[in-house]
Amino acid sequence: MPKAKYRVLDQLKELLQNSKKVTTQQVAKKAGLSRGVTSSYLSKLYHEGLIIKSGTKPVYWQIAIQGDAFSAMIGADGSLKKIVDECKSAVDYPPHGFPLIITGPSGVGKSYLASLVFKYAQEKGVIAKDANFAVLNCADYANNPELLSSVLFGYKKGAFTGANTDMPGLVDQADGGYLFLDEVHRLPRESQEKLFVLLDSGDFYPLGENQKKKHVDVRFIFATTENLDNTLLQTFQRRVPLQVQLSSIADRPLLEQCQLIEHFFKKEAVDMQRDIKVPYETIKQLINTRQIGNVGSLANQIKLLCAEAFRKGQDASILRISLGKKDGKYEDDASWLIRGTEHHQPIESQITDYAPSLGTLLSTLEKQEQRPGKINEQSLTITRFLRDTRKTAANLVLDKYFTNYIRQELIQAVQQISARYGVVKEVSQNKLNRAAQMISLLQKTLDLPTASAVLDLAKKHYPRTAYLCRKTMELVDIRVDSDWFELLLLYTIFDHEASQIENQDLLAILVCHGGGMASSICSVVNDLCGNYIFEAFDMPIDVSNQEISHQINNYIKQQGRKYDGTVLLFDMGSLSNMYREVKSLLDTDLLVINNLTTAVALDIGLQIQQKQEFKKIAEKAEKYPNSMNIQYYEGISQKQNIIVSCMSGVGLSREVKQILTSVLQSDVEIITMDYRDLKTTLQNHDHLYFKNTCFVLTTADVPEQNVAEVINIYDIMDKNGDSQLRVLLEQMGENKRTINQLMDELLRFFTIGGIKGRLRFMNPEVVIPEVQDITAKFEEYYHLNLSGKIKLNLYMHIALMFERMMLNNDRPVQELDVKDMPEVEEEFYSVARNIFHDAETKYNIQVDDYELSLMYELFKPMLIKE
Numbered sequence: 001m002p003k004a005k006y007r008v009l010d011q012l013k014e015l016l017q018n019s020k021k022v023t024t025q026q027v028a029k030k031a032g033l034s035r036g037v038t039s040s041y042l043s044k045l046y047h048e049g050l051i052i053k054s055g056t057k058p059v060y061w062q063i064a065i066q067g068d069a070f071s072a073m074i075g076a077d078g079s080l081k082k083i084v085d086e087c088k089s090a091v092d093y094p095p096h097g098f099p100l101i102i103t104g105p106s107g108v109g110k111s112y113l114a115s116l117v118f119k120y121a122q123e124k125g126v127i128a129k130d131a132n133f134a135v136l137n138c139a140d141y142a143n144n145p146e147l148l149s150s151v152l153f154g155y156k157k158g159a160f161t162g163a164n165t166d167m168p169g170l171v172d173q174a175d176g177g178y179l180f181l182d183e184v185h186r187l188p189r190e191s192q193e194k195l196f197v198l199l200d201s202g203d204f205y206p207l208g209e210n211q212k213k214k215h216v217d218v219r220f221i222f223a224t225t226e227n228l229d230n231t232l233l234q235t236f237q238r239r240v241p242l243q244v245q246l247s248s249i250a251d252r253p254l255l256e257q258c259q260l261i262e263h264f265f266k267k268e269a270v271d272m273q274r275d276i277k278v279p280y281e282t283i284k285q286l287i288n289t290r291q292i293g294n295v296g297s298l299a300n301q302i303k304l305l306c307a308e309a310f311r312k313g314q315d316a317s318i319l320r321i322s323l324g325k326k327d328g329k330y331e332d333d334a335s336w337l338i339r340g341t342e343h344h345q346p347i348e349s350q351i352t353d354y355a356p357s358l359g360t361l362l363s364t365l366e367k368q369e370q371r372p373g374k375i376n377e378q379s380l381t382i383t384r385f386l387r388d389t390r391k392t393a394a395n396l397v398l399d400k401y402f403t404n405y406i407r408q409e410l411i412q413a414v415q416q417i418s419a420r421y422g423v424v425k426e427v428s429q430n431k432l433n434r435a436a437q438m439i440s441l442l443q444k445t446l447d448l449p450t451a452s453a454v455l456d457l458a459k460k461h462y463p464r465t466a467y468l469c470r471k472t473m474e475l476v477d478i479r480v481d482s483d484w485f486e487l488l489l490l491y492t493i494f495d496h497e498a499s500q501i502e503n504q505d506l507l508a509i510l511v512c513h514g515g516g517m518a519s520s521i522c523s524v525v526n527d528l529c530g531n532y533i534f535e536a537f538d539m540p541i542d543v544s545n546q547e548i549s550h551q552i553n554n555y556i557k558q559q560g561r562k563y564d565g566t567v568l569l570f571d572m573g574s575l576s577n578m579y580r581e582v583k584s585l586l587d588t589d590l591l592v593i594n595n596l597t598t599a600v601a602l603d604i605g606l607q608i609q610q611k612q613e614f615k616k617i618a619e620k621a622e623k624y625p626n627s628m629n630i631q632y633y634e635g636i637s638q639k640q641n642i643i644v645s646c647m648s649g650v651g652l653s654r655e656v657k658q659i660l661t662s663v664l665q666s667d668v669e670i671i672t673m674d675y676r677d678l679k680t681t682l683q684n685h686d687h688l689y690f691k692n693t694c695f696v697l698t699t700a701d702v703p704e705q706n707v708a709e710v711i712n713i714y715d716i717m718d719k720n721g722d723s724q725l726r727v728l729l730e731q732m733g734e735n736k737r738t739i740n741q742l743m744d745e746l747l748r749f750f751t752i753g754g755i756k757g758r759l760r761f762m763n764p765e766v767v768i769p770e771v772q773d774i775t776a777k778f779e780e781y782y783h784l785n786l787s788g789k790i791k792l793n794l795y796m797h798i799a800l801m802f803e804r805m806m807l808n809n810d811r812p813v814q815e816l817d818v819k820d821m822p823e824v825e826e827e828f829y830s831v832a833r834n835i836f837h838d839a840e841t842k843y844n845i846q847v848d849d850y851e852l853s854l855m856y857e858l859f860k861p862m863l864i865k866e
């Protein structure tokens with residue numbers, strides 16, 4: 001006795017014989033049921049996809065159109081659509097269709113597709129309803145060519161011992177129908193020729209028959225797991241116009257993988273007449289395990305799982321699958337419930353092409369996104385779109401398992417994001433459902449309209465949030481158009497918090513060596529601040545500064561907006577090197593703190609959250625306990641400033657800063673900067689960037705530029721340089737007395753006496769003559785006549801370099817890439833290595849490529865001039 005709802009379905013079918021569509025009232029009357037009961041049955045049938053509805057008051061019902069043979073094949077309206085269309089052409093093509101060859105790895109559905117081609121041909125009436133589908137797996141007879149030939153072509157009485165009567169072969173059986181030769185590459189040579197004649201003319205000779213040929217009308221399908229380049233297959237290719245390739249299950253869309261899983265569980269449930277509960281993790285595992293035997297193995301694996309569940313829970317009303325779960329214990333809402341009792345007939349899901357409506361959705365979103373700050377409107381638009389789509393598409397309901405799968409993936413991803421970034425902590429189920437439904441819908445649309453224009457706009461308005469959306473996306477193992485995905489996450493999951501996430505003026509980064517320390521501090525601090533303040537990078541213990549800066553650079557590049565400053569907290573390594581690496585990537589102020597603890601990160605995080613000015617944060621950082629020399633604050637200031645950059649090291653620049661600060665009267669900020677950074681900063685910025693910079697004081701010439709006034713400190717020993725600096729100081733409002741005092745102190749600082757005073761560790765009486773000797777060797781080699789100030793510069797540089805290297809001699813040796821180096825530079829390196837050799841031995845140091853490159857900077861103008 002069929003269920004009541006199916007009796008209602010039968011009544012509806014009867015009514016529809018006389019009219020195109022009928023109302024609930026009409027069905028109720030015919031079925032002799034109340035309107036309410038009838039309506040609930042109709043609604044169930046609708047959700048099963050068996051009927052469709054139109055109109056609102058009254059609602060009209062019709063039977064859903066039943067599909068053709070291929071509609072039962074999962075993917076027929078998706079990734080296999082093109083293949084199905086081609087197969088249909090091979091059947092329909094007048095007068096007899098044409099042969100086809102199906103290729104693909106084992107278990108992808110080659111035999112299944114062949115059987116559907118045959119069924120379709122029957123449905124279309126191009127072959128008789130009782131036509132045969134003869135199948136031969138050539139591999140079964142590959143070692144016995146004669147037997148294969150007899151099975152295929154039949155034999156004549158007496159053809160061989162035991163051939164007592166004439167025997168028809170598969171070719172005879174297939175007359176008027178189809179012959180499917182599987183594993184055709186195993187067809188023995190003896191049979192190939194005969195088969196080609198049969199293919200060309202329909203004629204063949206049974207075994208033992210040479211005179212009377214037979215003629216048949218057979219359609220052919222071949223299948224092989226081999227590559228078509230195989231020689232036998234090439235001869236086939238010439239005769240077989242259509243080749244279709246079925247891809248492995250892992251290459252199919254996730255939607256189809258889920259559908260296949262659902263399909264096989266459903267089949268088992270119906271066979272066992274039991275409901276089955278499948279945990280989400282099992283589904284995930286089934287998807288993620290590479291199925292070597294593809295769809296076939298998947299079906300077998302599911303059968304085994306069901307058999308195990310059946311053995312364990314024979315009396316239970318619901319069988320619980322327990323792959324990947326101990327004792328089948330799991331949350332009910334994280335599982336699929338597959339009904340075994342439900343009416344089970346192939347349902348053609350209504351094929352709706354969502355592309356046009358998604359296109360309309362995009363243009364609405366784009367129009368709205370033109371006006372920033374209306375993200376709630378965007379979210380509402382998507383909710384409305386889903387509601388309207390749901391009204392017309394039974395698919396969304398049919399695909400609830402797939403949507404559920406995506407929802408679970410999203411839940412896990414969002415939980416991880418919330419643990420790391422302190423946002424999206426309480427995302428409602430509704431939001432997750434919406435996101436999952438939209439993604440499910442995208443999977444069903446083959447030609448998705450491109451969302452890049454809307455996404456680009458949205459990224460401009462919500463760059464930080466978009467970054468988090470990308471991070472979320474990386475955690476979700478679903479292949480879906482990434483522009484759409486990012487946009488949907490933004491509008492459906494992050495919409496409420498986007499403005500809070502964007503409300504940050506500083507970029508904050510944590511870097512730690514070894515383990516997951518940076519990440520763990522990042523999680524704690526972001527969580528306590530309740531916002532995405534920091535991003536963290538956990539680095540291997542032996543990572544180079546370049547690698548760190550590479551990662552940070554990637555992060556900075558992804559920002560898509562300007563910040564007022566950057567704060568970088570890291571745990572070890574050379575502060576100035578780190579600073580140099582990162583500074584060149586930024587054109588904002590940079591605070592680097594080499595003291596990464598949760599307390600420091602939290603203090604900085606809270607200040608950033610309270611929108612404390614960068615400068616104030618930096619000033620406070622300088623006062624952290626135990627932080628002497630472990631933080632470093634630089635940057636082009638908003639205040640009137642002087643930049644000091646000494647090639648011979650940061651220490652020297654600091655001392656010059658000290659002189660300037662103690663002597664100058666005006667309120668001016670003294671900024672110290674690495675020489676290389678100075679060069680790139682001057683190169684990469686215009687004069688506006690230096691609008692508050694009075695001048696730059698350096699110990700070496702910088703390439704010509706016109707963005708800032710640069711004075712080489714050694715030039716002030718000349719009259720010209722002296723008056724140039726005096727003018728600049730006067731313009732700043734300094735009086736004559738302080739200017740004189742400053743000039744005196746700078747001169748003292750940069751003389752031999754000054755150099756001796758700078759050496760804290762080495763004996764100046766030994767080093768200075770040595771340094772003079774080295775300088776003289778360079779002069780001699782290059783036939784130079786160095787001026788006093790250049791010599792002084794070299795003495796200072798080399799002496800301080802020796803001391804720096806002796807104090808720091810366990811630092812990694814830096815090597816430069818000599819590949820594209822000009823000849824003159826290469827020569828300089830080899831000459832310099834020679835000249836420094838004695839000193840290196842004496843002081844047990846190694847003047848590395850980086851140091852040599854600095855020396856080269858000093859010599860370059862003179863060498864190139866030559």
Ligand SMILES: Nc1ncnc2c1ncn2[C@@H]1O[C@H](COP(=O)(O)OP(=O)(O)OP(=O)(O)O)[C@@H](O)[C@H]1O
Pocket residue numbers: 072073074075104105106107108109110111112113225263295296299
């Ligand atoms: N798209 C599909 N939808 C539903 N069922 C499918 C689909 N593809 C394959 N199957 C099922 O998967 C199983 C394996 O398919 P089939 O035997 O046709 O693969 P095959 O490529 O011929 O394998 P082999 O190369 O090992 O012979 C069959 O039970 C088939 O019904």
